Amino acid sequence: MVMTDILAHVFRTFMSQSEQRKELDVPPPLPPLPPEAGCSTVLLVGERSTSRSLLLLAAVTAASQMGMRVMFFTQTQIQSLPVSLQKCVPSLSPESLKKIQFSYPRTVEELLQQVASLHESPNTSPIPPSLIIVDRLESFLCAPAGDSYSGFHSGEQSSAAHLSALLCDTAAFLTQVLQQRASSSAPCRVIASFQPERDTGKDSGGPSATDPILDVLDRYFKIRCTLDRDRSYEAAAAGLQEIWNIYLSGTGIRDTSSTKHCDDRPGVAQEWQLFIFPDGLMEFKLV
Amino acid sequence: MNRGALKHEVAVMSDFTLPDVAQQLFRDIQKTYQETSQIPDELLIALKFVFGPCALPALDLVDQRSVTCLSSPSGRKAFQVMGGSGRLYTCFVSCHYCPCPAFAYTVLRRNEGLLCKHILAAYLCQATGVSQQESVSDQQMSALLSGTAAP
Numbered sequence: 130m131v132m133t134d135i136l137a138h139v140f141r142t143f144m145s146q147s148e149q150r151k152e153l154d155v156p157p158p159l160p161p162l163p164p165e166a167g168c169s170t171v172l173l174v175g176e177r178s179t180s181r182s183l184l185l186l187a188a189v190t191a192a193s194q195m196g197m198r199v200m201f202f203t204q205t206q207i208q209s210l211p212v213s214l215q216k217c218v219p220s221l222s223p224e225s226l227k228k229i230q231f232s233y234p235r236t237v238e239e240l241l242q243q244v245a246s247l248h249e250s251p252n253t254s255p256i257p258p259s260l261i262i263v264d265r266l267e268s269f270l271c272a273p274a275g276d277s278y279s280g281f282h283s284g285e286q287s288s289a290a291h292l293s294a295l296l297c298d299t300a301a302f303l304t305q306v307l308q309q310r311a312s313s314s315a316p317c318r319v320i321a322s323f324q325p326e327r328d329t330g331k332d333s334g335g336p337s338a339t340d341p342i343l344d345v346l347d348r349y350f351k352i353r354c355t356l357d358r359d360r361s362y363e364a365a366a367a368g369l370q371e372i373w374n375i376y377l378s379g380t381g382i383r384d385t386s387s388t389k390h391c392d393d394r395p396g397v398a399q400e401w402q403l404f405i406f407p408d409g410l411m412e413f414k415l416v
Numbered sequence: 417m418n419r420g421a422l423k424h425e426v427a428v429m430s431d432f433t434l435p436d437v438a439q440q441l442f443r444d445i446q447k448t449y450q451e452t453s454q455i456p457d458e459l460l461i462a463l464k465f466v467f468g469p470c471a472l473p474a475l476d477l478v479d480q481r482s483v484t485c486l487s488s489p490s491g492r493k494a495f496q497v498m499g500g501s502g503r504l505y506t507c508f509v510s511c512h513y514c515p516c517p518a519f520a521y522t523v524l525r526r527n528e529g530l531l532c533k534h535i536l537a538a539y540l541c542q543a544t545g546v547s548q549q550e551s552v553s554d555q556q557m558s559a560l561l562s563g564t565a566a567p
Contacts, residue, residue, distance in 0.1 A: 199505060233424040238562070238564065241561075241562035241563060241564070242558065242562045242564055244562070245557075245559070245561040245562035246555075246558040246562075247556040248488075248490045248491075248554065248556070248557070249490060249554045249555070249558060250490065250560070253490070284520075286520060286524045286525060287515070287519075287520040290513050290519075290520075290524055291513055291515065291563060293513075294508050294511045294512070294513030295508070295513075295561060296560070297508075297510060297511045297559070298508040298509065298510045298511055301509075301510040301511075302491070302492055302510075306491070306493070343527075345524055348524075349511060395492075
């Protein structure tokens with residue numbers, strides 16, 4: 130719960146109505162996090178447009194419902210909030226959107242500089258961000274096709290490690306700052322999305338376990354949230370645009386399941402389903 | 417434990433948290449060093465056993481006072497380690513990363529070691545309390561962390 134709290138909160142908030150009735154009280158308010166919870170880092174692995182919708186949903190939910198300041202790094206300009214998102218969060222106020230700061234670094238060097246400067250006072254006052262989102266890590270890390278040779282990714286691996294470590298170290302530092310200021314938004318979380326190279330092909334299976342960049346990212350991100358499209362006949366027959374299976378895995382899941390703080394809160398669900406309707410509406414279901 | 421067993425243990429430590437044996441070793445070094453101002457042979461042997469070939473070069477770096485703990489007015493901290501060639505490497509305090517070639521090759525690519533000699537030297541300096549202290553501006557700290565500062 131601690132490690133995936135924002136995503137879990139998103140999933141529960143946008144549960145399908147029938148699922149919500151099963152849960153009786155919906156959605157449960159997020160319990161305050163224990164100060165020793167540490168920073169939480171989640172890697173969203175899967176197809177880029179679905180990941181991006183989830184990241185935006187997480188940003189909007191964190192800002193509007195949890196009052197968090199959000200830094201959103203992406204290469205793709207966001208002109209307006211997607212219609213699907215406006216449908217999901219009808220009560221969205223412009224005030225809460227102001228808590229989300231979008232930043233558009235063009236290169237990994239610019240992204241590193243912007244993340245590295247988050248500790249400087251203009252970025253931490255009056256309150257530092259407690260959610261850092263990076264959309265499409267691969268757009269910063271992976272050289273365009275043809276530039277890499279014979280599968281040797283040493284430079285990209287080192288770059289992935291540098292960026293991941295900087296994100297983790299920055300979140301750890303901002304967590305300390307938030308705790309010193311007795312902010313209820315502590316700890317600072319990181320959610321980043323990544324689409325492995327192999328997944329971009331038409332015949333994508335699951336994300337490759339041997340993707341050299343993903344190997345490195347998995348060292349630093351405590352939780353992996355894998356999106357896998359359900360292409361079964363039932364999905365098509367149900368009249369839905371898309372169904373995605375969401376799997377949560379990683380050391381962060383194991384860590385939290387063994388802590389004493391889990392006694393009074395729901396356990397981490399390891400598997401969810403995401404339904405995307407033709408009008409773009411998103412709903413989640415606990416599997 | 418034979419070498420093969422150690423290699424296996426290293427390979428599963430892919431989430432970069434140090435194994436208990438390494439953490440205990442640093443605690444033992446810290447305690448002994450506070451009392452006697454030296455690291456006894458048995459702990460040096462244990463260090464070599466746990467960290468392999470980077471243990472001795474890391475101890476050399478500690479002897480040469482090559483590790484500096486940088487801090488800036490924001491409270492942000494980082495380690496800067498001067499390598500054998502005189503190049504400065506900036507390492508983070510809360511997770512393992514070093515821009516040196518050994519970290520990229522041995523740790524990231526081949527998954528054959530826990531850390532490089534620079535990160536180990538930073539750990540040893542923390543345990544022995546012999547690192548130099550230096551203040552930098554917030555902007556300098558940002559440049560060092562992002563790797564855009566002139567070395």
